[in-house]
Structures are given as structure tokens and as C-alpha cells.
Amino acid sequence: MRAKPILAISAACLISFATQAYADDHNWYPSKFGADDQAGASNLMTPDKVMQAIKLIKQGKTVSLARTYEAEMPLFGHRVFAVRATNGLAGGPFGENSVIWMDDFLATEIGQVGTQFDGLGHIGIGGDPDRFYNGIPASEAVGPTGMKKLGMEHVKPFFTRGVVLDLKGLKGRSLELGEEVTVKDLQDAMARQKLSAITEGDVVILYTGWSENWIKDNAKFNSGEPGIGMEAAQWLVDQGVAVVGSDAWAVEVVPNPDKNAAFPVHQLLLTKNGIFIHENVASERLVNAGVSEFAYIFNPLAVKGATGSPGNALAAY
Numbered sequence: 001m002r003a004k005p006i007l008a009i010s011a012a013c014l015i016s017f018a019t020q021a022y023a024d025d026h027n028w029y030p031s032k033f034g035a036d037d038q039a040g041a042s043n044l045m046t047p048d049k050v051m052q053a054i055k056l057i058k059q060g061k062t063v064s065l066a067r068t069y070e071a072e073m074p075l076f077g078h079r080v081f082a083v084r085a086t087n088g089l090a091g092g093p094f095g096e097n098s099v100i101w102m103d104d105f106l107a108t109e110i111g112q113v114g115t116q117f118d119g120l121g122h123i124g125i126g127g128d129p130d131r132f133y134n135g136i137p138a139s140e141a142v143g144p145t146g147m148k149k150l151g152m153e154h155v156k157p158f159f160t161r162g163v164v165l166d167l168k169g170l171k172g173r174s175l176e177l178g179e180e181v182t183v184k185d186l187q188d189a190m191a192r193q194k195l196s197a198i199t200e201g202d203v204v205i206l207y208t209g210w211s212e213n214w215i216k217d218n219a220k221f222n223s224g225e226p227g228i229g230m231e232a233a234q235w236l237v238d239q240g241v242a243v244v245g246s247d248a249w250a251v252e253v254v255p256n257p258d259k260n261a262a263f264p265v266h267q268l269l270l271t272k273n274g275i276f277i278h279e280n281v282a283s284e285r286l287v288n289a290g291v292s293e294f295a296y297i298f299n300p301l302a303v304k305g306a307t308g309s310p311g312n313a314l315a316a317y
Contacts, residue, residue, distance in 0.1 A: 028272035029135030037134055038149060040120050040274025041242040042156035044201035049160040053295035056161060057316045063285045065205075065245075065278075066115035066312035067214065073114050074218035076249060081108045110301070111152065111308025117300055118277040121150035122307040123266045133274050146305020153302045155276075155309075160242060162203040162296030162315060164286045165189040167226075174209025175226030180253045181206065183235045186228075193292040200240030203296040207283040211247035214280075227253040233265040237273050243296070244269060245278030245311075278311050291317045 031037045067073065071081055084105040092100035111117065120133040121141060130138035132150055141149040167181060168174050170189045175181070190198075198204060206228070213221040225248035228236070233252065236244055244251055252265030269275040286294065298313035 026135070029131070029133075031134045031274055033274065035134065037274070038120070038151075038154035039156050040133060040270075041201075041276060042158065044240070044242045045156050045158055045160060046201065049201045053159055053161050053297075056293050056295050059317055061289075062314055062316045063282075063289065064312060065281045065283070065285070065315055066310070067280060067282050069114045069310070072215050072218075074214065074221045074249070075113055076222065079109050079113055081113050082106070109308075110303065111306050111310065115280045115282065115311040116278075117298070117309045117311040117313075118266070118270060118279065119150065119152045119155060119300070119306065119308045120270055120274060120276075121147040121152075121305075123263070123270045125267055125271055131271070133271050143305065146303075147307060148305070151303070151305040152300050152307070152309050153304045155300045155302070157299040158203070158242065158313070159295065159297050160201050160203055161199070162205060162294045163190075163195055163198065164205045164207055164283050164292060164294070165195075166193060166207050166287045166292075168207055168209035169287065174212055177220075177224040177226065178253060178255055178257075179226040180229040180257060181208070181227060181232055182229070183232050186232055186235065195292055198236075198239040198241060201242050202239070203243040203245065203278075204236060204241050205245040205278065205281050205283045205286070206251070207247050207287050209247070209284075211280070211282070211284060221249070224254040225250060227251050228265060229253050229257060230264055230268065233268050237268065237275065241275060243276045243278050245281040245283070247281055247283045249279050251277050251279055278313065281311065281313075286315060286317075289317070291315070293317070 033043045086103055089100050090103040124130055124132040124138060132141050136149050141147055165186060167185060167189055170192055208226045210225050227246060227248055227250060269277055294315040294317040296313060297316060300309035
């Protein structure tokens, strides 16, 4: 009697099967904003959103959502942040009034350090060809002096309703490395804070408590983070949000529960839906002020061809 064949599945095959969940099905482009669009969800900034946001300014107070940019802050990978002054006067004295001045030189990945705002040219999906937002092939978008398409100069200013979801308050503790924020977590936080439904064009910012490690323990901060998984990200997509942010460095859970996936939420939000990501936000400032809703006001730095911008947004309440 012939023995039955044994089905042997290699590790490579298992990875291949797991990766199919993230395969490029090409159904995500063209964008709902048009086949030629390069502005993504910033197109949702309408006069109605501005007027809605203005009504949230009741105390006349403002707070910056950006942390101080400094060499000591945690940096991802091999990124750098270095300010160099002229070590002496840059010019002068001139005129009878003896004017003098100083300059400085900044060496950094300007939109990818500190509190940062990811543009649509930051993340793509590999394939044949590699593609970025709106299905734009990398060959058409990527250039030696910056993005030929999808640069930050195409992003429209933001003036809209913002909500901060206090997940640390919900859990009664800071969230832990690799802890996934679920749809239920988002909805429970909204109920706890008595927030009305998230609407199209809103900005959703998370407070997880992970930022407590900022500068105090950079190694831990960079080792991973709590954040949203694919289910919660898709729920936010379905609500029509314009921006998703967090006090952590990637917004999404790291490491991903699927060990074969690398930053899939970035691809879902940025590449497939044109939704921007705001990282390392000082969201505790809003939580500490007892603020759940605010006007989110931000004009990204319009550097032609850039993949991101410093994320110094303003919250008014």
C-alpha cells in the first residue's frame, strides 16, 4: 500500500500566505478625489468644516501640539537632528545703528523627526510597479531632488474639528508596548468623554501615555509602541477622517500582531486613502486641560517635493 504524501509547507510559503492579506489588489485607486489628485484628505477642508471648528473655540485658548525640536529627542533609525550656529556673528555691524545678526544651519530629515506630519509621498506599496497614493508609480513620483509628485506643496491647509481620545484615562494606565488599540477602545473612549460621532474631515488624535518615555527613556520609546491596528484604522477610514495622530512615533501598534507585516496601517491610511498621519503629538496637553474637542489648525510646511512636514499644529478651544 502506497503511503499518503506528506504535505510540507516551508517557512517561505507560510510568509507568502500571511502576506496575501496585504497584497496589492489595485482596487484602491484612482482616488475618490480624482485620478489626478495629489492633496488627499486635505480636500475635505471645506467652509463648513471651518465654521464647525470655530464653534469649538469657547475659551479663547490655544496650545501647540508639537514638542520642542532638539537633538536629545528620540529619532527613528539613523535619522539626525543637528542645529549649527555660525559660532560668531553671521553679519554686521552695519549702519550707524550697528545692526548685527545670527543665522543657523539645520541638518535633518525635516518632516520625519520630532512631532511630524507624514505626507502622501512618504509611504508606498511595493510591486510591479511600486506605487504611491492614487496609484502613482514610483517612477513618476520619486526624483533625486524630492518627490516629482505628491510633495508637501500639494497639501491644503487644515482648519477643522479635532478630537483627542484619552486611552490612558480609559484604561486607567499608560498603554504598553505592542498593545493594540481596537475599535471598541476608540468607541469606549468617545462614550467616556461624551463625544459625538466622528464626521468626515475630522482629525482624531490619540493619547496613549507612551510619550511619558520621551527623552526620559529614548530606547524604550523607540523599541515599539501601543497604537491602532488594521481594524481600528479601517474604522477611522470609514468615518472619513482627514488626519490620525498619536503621542507615539508611528500611530500604529508596533510590533504588529502579524509578525510578517511592517507598518500596514501607514499603507492603509496614507497610500490607499490619502489620510495623513500626525506623529509624536503632545496630546497630553489637551487631556490635562480637560479638552476633548478643539479646532485643529495647521498649515504644513510647503517644501516642494518633501515627504513630510514639521507637525507644529495649533489646537484652539
